[in-house]
Amino acid sequence: SEGNTDGKPNKIRLDYATYSPISLVLKEFGFLEEELKDEGIEIEWVFSQGSNKALEFLNSNSVDFGSAAGAATLISKVNGAPIKNVYIFSKPEWTALVTLEDENIDLVADLKGKKIAATIGTDPYIFLLRALNEQGIDPSEVEIVNLQHGDGATALTSGSVNAWAGLDPHMARVELESSAQLLYRNPDFNTYGFLNVREDFAKKYPGYVKRVIEAYEKARKWTLENPEKVAEILAEEAQIDLEVAKLQLERNDFTESIPGNAHQKAIIEAGKILQQSEVIDKTVNIQEIATELIDSSIAESTIK
Amino acid sequence: MSLELRNINRSFNGKTVIRNVSFRAKQGEIIGLVGTSGSGKSTLLRVISGLDTEYEGQIIMNDKQFEGMNSSISFIFQEPRLFPWLNVLENVTFGLKGSKDEKKGKGLKILEQVGLSDSSELYPRELSGGMAQRVAIARALVTSPEILLLDEPFSALDAFTKMQLQDLLLETWESYHPTIILVTHDIDEAIYLCDRVIILRGKPSEVVKEICFNEPRPRNRTSSQNAIYKADILNSLDLTKT
Amino acid sequence: MSLELRNINRSFNGKTVIRNVSFRAKQGEIIGLVGTSGSGKSTLLRVISGLDTEYEGQIIMNDKQFEGMNSSISFIFQEPRLFPWLNVLENVTFGLKGSKDEKKGKGLKILEQVGLSDSSELYPRELSGGMAQRVAIARALVTSPEILLLDEPFSALDAFTKMQLQDLLLETWESYHPTIILVTHDIDEAIYLCDRVIILRGKPSEVVKEICFNEPRPRNRTSSQNAIYKADILNSLDLTKT
Amino acid sequence: MGKLLATVTTTKEVKKSQKKQKTNTLHTIIFGSLTPTILIMLWELLCRQGVFPTYQLPAPSVILKTIITLFQDGSLWTHIGITTLRVFIAFILGSALAVILGSFVGLYKKAEQLFDPMIQAFRSIPSLAWVPLFILWMGIGETSKITMIAVGVFFPVYLNTVSGITGVDRKLIEVGKMYGLSSFQLIWRVILPAALPLFLVGLRSGLGLGWMFVVAAELMGASKGLGYLLVLGQNTLSPELIIASILLFAIIGKLSDWMLKLVEKRTLTWQDGFVQQ
Amino acid sequence: MGKLLATVTTTKEVKKSQKKQKTNTLHTIIFGSLTPTILIMLWELLCRQGVFPTYQLPAPSVILKTIITLFQDGSLWTHIGITTLRVFIAFILGSALAVILGSFVGLYKKAEQLFDPMIQAFRSIPSLAWVPLFILWMGIGETSKITMIAVGVFFPVYLNTVSGITGVDRKLIEVGKMYGLSSFQLIWRVILPAALPLFLVGLRSGLGLGWMFVVAAELMGASKGLGYLLVLGQNTLSPELIIASILLFAIIGKLSDWMLKLVEKRTLTWQDGFVQQ
Ligand SMILES: Nc1ncnc2c1ncn2[C@@H]1O[C@H](COP(=O)(O)OP(=O)(O)OP(=O)(O)O)[C@@H](O)[C@H]1O
Ligand SMILES: Nc1ncnc2c1ncn2[C@@H]1O[C@H](COP(=O)(O)OP(=O)(O)OP(=O)(O)O)[C@@H](O)[C@H]1O
Numbered sequence A: 001s002e003g004n005t006d007g008k009p010n011k012i013r014l015d016y017a018t019y020s021p022i023s024l025v026l027k028e029f030g031f032l033e034e035e036l037k038d039e040g041i042e043i044e045w046v047f048s049q050g051s052n053k054a055l056e057f058l059n060s061n062s063v064d065f066g067s068a069a070g071a072a073t074l075i076s077k078v079n080g081a082p083i084k085n086v087y088i089f090s091k092p093e094w095t096a097l098v099t100l101e102d103e104n105i106d107l108v109a110d111l112k113g114k115k116i117a118a119t120i121g122t123d124p125y126i127f128l129l130r131a132l133n134e135q136g137i138d139p140s141e142v143e144i145v146n147l148q149h150g151d152g153a154t155a156l157t158s159g160s161v162n163a164w165a166g167l168d169p170h171m172a173r174v175e176l177e178s179s180a181q182l183l184y185r186n187p188d189f190n191t192y193g194f195l196n197v198r199e200d201f202a203k204k205y206p207g208y209v210k211r212v213i214e215a216y217e218k219a220r221k222w223t224l225e226n227p228e229k230v231a232e233i234l235a236e237e238a239q240i241d242l243e244v245a246k247l248q249l250e251r252n253d254f255t256e257s258i259p260g261n262a263h264q265k266a267i268i269e270a271g272k273i274l275q276q277s278e279v280i281d282k283t284v285n286i287q288e289i290a291t292e293l294i295d296s297s298i299a300e301s302t303i304k
Numbered sequence B, C: 001m002s003l004e005l006r007n008i009n010r011s012f013n014g015k016t017v018i019r020n021v022s023f024r025a026k027q028g029e030i031i032g033l034v035g036t037s038g039s040g041k042s043t044l045l046r047v048i049s050g051l052d053t054e055y056e057g058q059i060i061m062n063d064k065q066f067e068g069m070n071s072s073i074s075f076i077f078q079e080p081r082l083f084p085w086l087n088v089l090e091n092v093t094f095g096l097k098g099s100k101d102e103k104k105g106k107g108l109k110i111l112e113q114v115g116l117s118d119s120s121e122l123y124p125r126e127l128s129g130g131m132a133q134r135v136a137i138a139r140a141l142v143t144s145p146e147i148l149l150l151d152e153p154f155s156a157l158d159a160f161t162k163m164q165l166q167d168l169l170l171e172t173w174e175s176y177h178p179t180i181i182l183v184t185h186d187i188d189e190a191i192y193l194c195d196r197v198i199i200l201r202g203k204p205s206e207v208v209k210e211i212c213f214n215e216p217r218p219r220n221r222t223s224s225q226n227a228i229y230k231a232d233i234l235n236s237l238d239l240t241k242t
Numbered sequence D, E: 001m002g003k004l005l006a007t008v009t010t011t012k013e014v015k016k017s018q019k020k021q022k023t024n025t026l027h028t029i030i031f032g033s034l035t036p037t038i039l040i041m042l043w044e045l046l047c048r049q050g051v052f053p054t055y056q057l058p059a060p061s062v063i064l065k066t067i068i069t070l071f072q073d074g075s076l077w078t079h080i081g082i083t084t085l086r087v088f089i090a091f092i093l094g095s096a097l098a099v100i101l102g103s104f105v106g107l108y109k110k111a112e113q114l115f116d117p118m119i120q121a122f123r124s125i126p127s128l129a130w131v132p133l134f135i136l137w138m139g140i141g142e143t144s145k146i147t148m149i150a151v152g153v154f155f156p157v158y159l160n161t162v163s164g165i166t167g168v169d170r171k172l173i174e175v176g177k178m179y180g181l182s183s184f185q186l187i188w189r190v191i192l193p194a195a196l197p198l199f200l201v202g203l204r205s206g207l208g209l210g211w212m213f214v215v216a217a218e219l220m221g222a223s224k225g226l227g228y229l230l231v232l233g234q235n236t237l238s239p240e241l242i243i244a245s246i247l248l249f250a251i252i253g254k255l256s257d258w259m260l261k262l263v264e265k266r267t268l269t270w271q272d273g274f275v276q277q
């Protein structure tokens, strides 16, 4: 990342993550390495365990590009992180409300007074709040248990909680292997997969941001064309069953990659909910920050 | 309690230290055990006490074969072995049973007898060598054991204190006639206290001689007979002669 | 090295143990220190050695005031104080400097002299009481110190071994005339070895008497003069008289 | 270095000289807080200068404000209270079990062969790894949380108890045996006091590890507690909350350790050990 | 319990009787693996019976299969290798620092007042709490990972070193002083050997904690290692991966501890301690 005099980075550092299948494809096939080989630019891949790790890496200047959920990116931005969103790696339906068959919960309204597992501050949590909000249920009318995503799944299947705001691939797995079923889904309540870049990098090397997006586009096209093979790559990288990987991929929409109004709206809605639940300070102007965060210009100029 | 040793052998790492030691102590007898440094006196006491079970041979007490521990035996080790976390009085009453006051009473009485009334509150690290040894003696005597095993109990005491404690031992003996095995390297002491002295010698060491003193107690510390006994014992100990 | 004590006082927790002790030892003199148990003999040696600095008064060596440690002093403590993780030979050569072979040679030689050649490989826990004490003696003598502080060095030894080691001490003394301060409760020993005996008595203890022995060495262990000296010392020690 | 050679005095005497120092306690405290004070001032300065941006490392004053806010809305005491209570109960349970098992393993070869290999194997399993299993076995109530912390406490106490026991001077045990003590009495009256120094270090180590395991414990569905605060801070990417909870961990951990250290000082007055210069 | 009263023998003699036992080593191993074997069989049985569903707790056979698969595609060795290497380096660094600092604090009152309060405070900060700070300070390279593990190793070693030093028998130190040893020689030739038993327990505790800190370390951008496997398993909800990595932690941790225990046995032959029955 330390640049030469001629505005060329020595090294570009990207993260890859099991929640961003395109990043796996990109890494697997080395499109970017191929592209930049001649210029002598090194590519470094860093594994992100989750959105907040990716954002931590961005904030500490450990990566230049990081993949995170839209809502998480927003929170980080609110806290002053110098990052911006330049690309959408997927429109995932990675979160939904899950219960077990024998819990006899059929509607979101039935959740009143029940125990629900969720990870505070993350997409599933926002999803839960919005779903409850839609039904006019106040969060205080349910018991939200703060559990990490994987632990939430365990708590659900072992009966410690009645419902769970789930996240893929955990969700896909419990769906396939237990009597868990999706109680409520709504793709629009998910906040998209944001590929973020450090502002510093974007300012110094705008050309290379573009090159990275180009490579991402190439990987996206390949993904769209080879869903079977992507599932294999995902299964391999995440050490999960092929079936689980397929189910997870089914719920990912890779057709839209330029950040735009829809994305902005999604994170603003998420931001409001987060303000209500005091994860984000009430005095913050969400609108402003969302506009600041999303920069569609580079993607627009790259992708026709 | 009578005590009999039959053909005791003890080896460490294959090297025999004691060979074929046998003797019998009648109830109430005081037996001295004499031998050069490293001749196995302490080892023999450990065997009798039951702390050491890796010996060959038999230990017979009151005509019954005996193995393991026996709480009617008291052992004054060669080192004071005080518990560093207990003060003098607590150390002395360690082995006593009964109410707190009873224990304290007995403890203070014996501390008086060994000349340590002033020091009952001190911790072992605050004691002089001889004081620590006297605490150990007090701890052993206070329980009125039937068999007393003493491993050089008075070695760290000055001549004067030593005489006082020798007399204390005799007083104790007068009061209930315990059987006493006394390891000592002070021959005058052996002659003053014991009914019989057993001399260990050789490598591995064996019983080379037994000498009986028949004078009634209390004895004279400086009788002329003593000099003869002493010469006899020293002679038997002398390793240069074989 | 000459050694002088001037008005040494030492208290523990406000209780004075030694009061106003002064004496002077000429280069090469052997001084005996005698006193009842707990009279402060060990404390006095610790003061001289520099281990204890909380005393009042002055220590003067070779006419220079002295504070802190001095590596030309050797100290045989009242307990053997062997390092449990070193074997006998390693313990003996602990304070020696020089090449490994040199150290080993010196160590083996002194072990031979204290009668422990066979035991050089044993660890402290495998030693008898007397053997441990002899190792401690060997460790102190092997460095040829200019001042030797001995705290009841022969107390755990049988009469026979004790005589051998007393003679070893005299041999060492003959070879380079170190100054020796010997704490002992064996009055015969003091008479056999020392040029002068200093008697401590009282609470707090003070120097009550000094007795000089002018017979040339080697001395007779059983001369009639000895009995007179002995009675004199015992008399001075007797606490019942004031 | 030369100073070390100067004096060795027994603990009792040091106590006396410590009395002198009582007037100097203030001095000690000032001396002890020297390093942290300097560090914190440096940190504040660097933050003000903008060397650390706030989204990375907020200034101490900002963190203090966070703590004060928590304090004012009353939730701070709840967080601290519940975590302390969990650690306290778990500490009692974990160390009790460790002493019992440790005594058996230390005393009996058979017990060692039977239990020790397994315990040693469990010892290197990270706290986070237990989380899913504990949820499975014990649900997300207090049981699983307290068990988790107790697991942390257990290992150091166990290890030090076993070592303490096998290191007790044989000579003293023999004295106990001569007085016909039963095994239990022998443990209680000879072995435990003699193993006390090692055992107390084990307790202090265990307590420290207990605090560390709080986070894993409070990952299991807590809605209160310092560990919850920390995880919340990480999930909501708010560094001031993270660092505030770290500070609280440090302070409370230090306080609890200090109490154990007092106990250590009290119970080990008899030790005739090395005295610092 | 009565058996305990039977014999006390010195270590040397036990060694002799251990020679007898050499033929019985097999017996010991069998005995030691008794408990785990029974537990594993029970677990397999319960899984086969469907008491634990596989998505919660897979059967041992399934886990074994996972491990074998990892083994066959060669990645297992990489994971184990890299983690072991990290722990090894961190163990050396962490314990070296702990010995140095611990010696100073143990020996000098000034050093204790200056450093100890801070160190004690840091001791109760959970490993997870360090993650964001370490990423901030050191990035996500090997430095931060190794430092993280070293932090885990540091505390128990430090604590035991300090306690070991302050507990050394004054009598032996005095002997050292009489021979005019310098401070350094005194530490090296008297204090360290005498404090060895406590110090070795500290090392073993530290190593265990090092393994525990691996997870936090490998949260910092690792793509290889046992901690990575564990977290991956948690993030992708594959219990077989979680439990496989737990098992690997247990086995490797146990092996490394066993090596330290051998060292302990070797170096402490001189101890005249209590002998188990
Ligand atoms: N635990 C042990 N391991 C190996 N050898 C031992 C052990 N205990 C004693 N020995 C050996 O046994 C012999 C006799 O030792 P013991 O302690 O019985 O002698 P002692 O007659 O009491 O001598 P002292 O008068 O010096 O106390 C010595 O040679 C000693 O080295
Ligand atoms: N560390 C200490 N703390 C308190 N009192 C002590 C300490 N060391 C020694 N004393 C006291 O000082 C007095 C003298 O002790 P010291 O060891 O010098 O006697 P000693 O003449 O060597 O006796 P012994 O012949 O029995 O060895 C004793 O009353 C003892 O209780």
Ligand SMILES: [Mg+2]
Binding pocket: B041, B042, B043, B078, B151, C128, C129, C130
């Ligand atoms: Mg003996």
Ligand SMILES: [Mg+2]
Binding pocket: B128, B129, B130, C041, C042, C043, C078, C151
């Ligand atoms: Mg003395």
